[in-house]
Amino acid sequence: MPDPSDDEAERARDAERLRGLEQRLSGKGKDRPGSRTEEHFSQANMAWRMVTELVAGLVLGFGIGYGLDQLFGTMPILLVIFTLLGLWAGVKTMMRTAAEIGKKPGTSGSDKGE
Structure with missing residues (x-):
């Protein structure tokens, strides 16, 4: 059975990766001009x-x-x-x-x- 501290650390890493992904995705749409x-x-x-x-x-x-x-x-x-x-x-x-x-x-x- 995994250690509870390892499980919380893994969740924290996942949450940080998710925030980083959201930041990158939010900046993507602003670079291109809108559709005509x-x-x-x-x-x-x-x-x-x-x-x-x-x-x-x-x-x-x-x-x-x-x-x-x-x-x-x-x-x-x-x-x-x-x-x-x-x-x-x-x-x-x-x-x-x-x-x-x-x-x-x-x-x-x-x-x-x-």
Whole structure:
């Protein structure tokens, strides 16, 4: 049967080795720069948001124009006008989102991209 003092000494050595290992591991992650995958996903999300805004403007304009044309019996004219207005609104919203990307986080500015 091992001596109790030898057992305690072995535990103390193990604990010291464990602390040394934890120190080495805590210093490892700080040396390397962070991964860019999170930034990549953020940019992809912004791109999808911009595409969705553009398509939503077009679909909304098309739907309103088609509905009004059915209501008033003026088939192509309101459809074309509201589809173009929807395109304009989608592009305007998309440009506002693009201006948000250019701003630094925490800075204030107007909707004009300042």
